[in-house]
Amino acid sequence: MKRHSTLFFFTLLTLTTVPAQADIIDDTIGNIQQAINDAYNPDRGRDYEDSRDDGWQREVSDDRRRQYDDRRRQFEDRRRQLDDRQRQLDQERRQLEDEERRMEDEYGR
Known part of the structure; x- marks a missing residue:
């Protein structure tokens, strides 16, 4: 065994x-x-590697550009939301002031 x-x-x-x-x-x-x-062919291999590096850098820069554009859109959307909210608040304030004026006129003060 x-x-x-x-x-x-x-x-x-x-x-x-x-x-x-x-x-x-x-x-x-x-x-x-x-x-x-x-x-x-000493230069041939390096050109290939350089082109790969350039492609990689372009890809990274494209990704960063997309990220930047996405973040920029998010900021713009948020700004629009805040502007809409401010318009609503301004409108409510005007309505409140109008109601207050009517009440003052109604009670003669």
Whole structure:
């Protein structure tokens, strides 16, 4: 039984290390290819990265612009609500003053 468990353990260990080794080899090959491409075309890779950075900055700036526009609309909506409320209060004050004048006239004071 001990022999079977040892064999099973080594088989399991071998199976798990093979994909890890394959990933390491794949990453190494990719890095070598990138180094060769950079050696033959040094500006090409950087332009690509710069354009990605520009796109990211544009995207961030678009998001910030949208956020600003949304906040600006919220302020404008709130200002309109306050203006409407102030008009209602002004109208109620005029009505109250009119009623007070009528009462004063009615009682002769």
